[in-house]
Structures are given as C-alpha cells and as structure tokens.
Amino acid sequence: MTTLQISLFGTLKCFYDDRLLELDARKAQELLCYLLLHPTQQHEREKLATLLWLDKSAPHSKKYLRQALWQLQTALDIGPTCPPLLLVDHQHIGIHPAADYWLDVAVFEQAFFAVEKQSGQQLEEKQVEMLQSVLPLYTADLLDGWYTDWSIYARERYQTMYLSLLDKLTEYLEVHHQYAAAIAYAESMLQYDRARERTHRQLMRLHYLTGHRTAALHQYDACVAALDEELSVPPAQSTVALYEEICADQFSLPGRKSDSTPTKGKDPTNLPRTTLHELQQIRSTLSALQNQVTQLIYHLEQR
Structure with missing residues (x-):
C-alpha cells in the first residue's frame, strides 16, 4: 500500500x-x-x-x-x-x-489520456464514473501562486486538460438529459474562462431545456459581455442563431425530426437549421482548439 x-x-x-x-x-x-x-x-x-x-x-x-x-x-x-x-x-x-508514491496529477493525467480521443457523446458509463471520481482532485490550479516559466506552462497544460474533461462530461450529461449536473460542470468551466463561448452556448441550451428560458437569455447577455470585456469581439453567428431560436421558442436538439427533410442532390444551403447549428458548433470548437495550440506553441518558444 x-x-x-x-x-x-x-x-x-x-x-x-x-x-x-x-x-x-x-x-x-x-x-x-x-x-x-x-x-x-x-x-x-x-x-x-x-x-x-x-x-x-x-x-x-x-x-x-x-x-x-x-x-x-x-x-x-x-x-x-x-x-x-x-x-x-x-x-x-x-x-x-x-x-x-501516489501523485494527484499523475492520476488526473492518466484519466485524461484514457478519454482524450473520445467526444463526450462517445463516453461509456464507466468512463463517466471514472472522470467524476477524478475531477475533485483538481482542487485548484497546479502550484497556484507560483510564477516561474516552467510552472506557468505546466499550470496552463493541466488547466486545459481540466476544461476538456469538464466539456466532455457536460456534453455527455446533456445528451443523456441530466441537465442539472451538466449545468454545474459548465458553470465550473466559466469560472476558469468566462469568455469560453462554446460553454455559454451549452448553458443557453441547458437552461432552455430545463424550462428556464429567461435564464437562457440572460446567459446570452453574459456571453456578449464576457466576449466584449475579455476579447473585444462580438459573439459568433452560431451563438446569435441559438439566441434567436430561443427567443422565438424554436430551439430543438440536433437529431430531432424537423419539418423539412433534406433531399439528395439539393443545394447544401437548404440543409435544416439543426445541421447548420451542428456545423457551426464544430467550427467554433476547431477555432478554440487552434487558439489553444497557438498558445502552447508560444509558451514552448519562450522556454
């Protein structure tokens, strides 16, 4: 032992x-x-x-x-x-x-690499239970208060892992209609990155799906404010589109039946809004990953 x-x-x-x-x-x-x-x-x-x-x-x-x-x-x-x-x-x-010896970051890192290549929707129940048992190890940022170059780089690396695991769990719980737990994880992400637009969209959907339309609209306002204050940019079109759907009470989960069904050979611009919304989410996710890679390359070059 x-x-x-x-x-x-x-x-x-x-x-x-x-x-x-x-x-x-x-x-x-x-x-x-x-x-x-x-x-x-x-x-x-x-x-x-x-x-x-x-x-x-x-x-x-x-x-x-x-x-x-x-x-x-x-x-x-x-x-x-x-x-x-x-x-x-x-x-x-x-x-x-x-x-x-037992080391908290080693246990945490092992859990991250076990699910690194899977999306939240692809997680199995045992993997979800494993992640839920490991996440409490992240009591605060790595070596909080240290400002040496190597510790800052390591801190950002583990924080990126933490946010990735929270994101996967939030996605899994949303798909499995466990909205309250998903909201808790999503709100934890915003404590570390209040301008994380993808997470704001997740919360907009989750609040709406729990019947709290007003909370979903307030979440959009919080997103707009955070993006302006932190990055001086407006929300992405996918975020605005989601906001408009919620305002009109027309939001539905991707995969649900739509009144219009795409026909083979038709112009791709006529795809249903659910498909468009999924593509916009993917584009936003890729943009966020590109930003993370850029930051990591920068820190490596400064070492």
Whole structure:
C-alpha cells in the first residue's frame, strides 16, 4: 500500500502515513515539483541548476542545487522500509523508477489520456464514473501562486486538460438529459474562462431545456459581455442563431425530426437549421482548439 502521497493541485503537500512532511525551503519545493512533473527523465544537474537559478552564476547555481537537494532528501528521509523517491548520482537527478508514491496529477493525467480521443457523446458509463471520481482532485490550479516559466506552462497544460474533461462530461450529461449536473460542470468551466463561448452556448441550451428560458437569455447577455470585456469581439453567428431560436421558442436538439427533410442532390444551403447549428458548433470548437495550440506553441518558444 502506498503511504507517500503528494499533491500538486493548489499548493504542494506531502504526506507519509497521514503525517505532513515539512519542506519549507522554496527551492527544494520547486526541485521536487519539477522532478515529479517529469518523472520519466533523469535530469542533468547543470540544467536543473540553470532552470531554478536563472539569475545566478554557474558555480553559485550548482551550490544552491546541492543545498536544495540535501533539504529535499532530508525531508523525504522516511525510513529504510520505503523505497527512495529520488535517484541521484554525480551528474543526474530524477524520480526513482521503482519509487512507490501516489501523485494527484499523475492520476488526473492518466484519466485524461484514457478519454482524450473520445467526444463526450462517445463516453461509456464507466468512463463517466471514472472522470467524476477524478475531477475533485483538481482542487485548484497546479502550484497556484507560483510564477516561474516552467510552472506557468505546466499550470496552463493541466488547466486545459481540466476544461476538456469538464466539456466532455457536460456534453455527455446533456445528451443523456441530466441537465442539472451538466449545468454545474459548465458553470465550473466559466469560472476558469468566462469568455469560453462554446460553454455559454451549452448553458443557453441547458437552461432552455430545463424550462428556464429567461435564464437562457440572460446567459446570452453574459456571453456578449464576457466576449466584449475579455476579447473585444462580438459573439459568433452560431451563438446569435441559438439566441434567436430561443427567443422565438424554436430551439430543438440536433437529431430531432424537423419539418423539412433534406433531399439528395439539393443545394447544401437548404440543409435544416439543426445541421447548420451542428456545423457551426464544430467550427467554433476547431477555432478554440487552434487558439489553444497557438498558445502552447508560444509558451514552448519562450522556454
């Protein structure tokens, strides 16, 4: 049974047999967190020293690394019965491949990759239960309050994963008519990105489907305000179209029967509004993904 438990969401916390391990030195904390976020690599000491002490000379940064490593090893000295967490030699420092520990971000990441290539509609019930059990691990952003380049990049990466999982669950719950739970997850997404237009549209639909037409219209107003304040852009045509459908009480879920059925060979512009709405949603999703990729490339280039 794993008795060493480490959490990186929010603030760093290390427990051994339910006892909090004291690790007060900030640089020792940074060293541990960086190693845990890259557990399969053995890192050169020189590169670690440069990463953690950018403003120091090489001799000084190497000295400070030795001090931080000693502080870290002292804090993690929890007896001979526990395999060492760190693998250390004269040139490299890393996580020991045989180390026995539990790490919240590792569990979270494993869940993300298990469903990464599936849409919310494709999730199976067991996968939904797994995600619902894992999401509470994300108590706050990764290493909240740290502003080193590497921690900011990692924080944004895990936040993107978190929003993706929330989005998948929201989509699954909407399709399965569990609207109240879907609303809760969608509102959680807006706490992290209030200008997330796709989520505003989800909430507009969900409020309308629960019989709260006024709430759906208010959600549109909130979307318009957020887009203007955060990005200085108007809502997408798909958002406006959804708003107009709700205003006219003409919104229906994609897949429901429509009065007009497309006929083979007809002009594609005559497709029913439900099909048009789906395509507009796909376009918006692709645009959001493109923005995320652009941001990730930017941060990688700055490293």
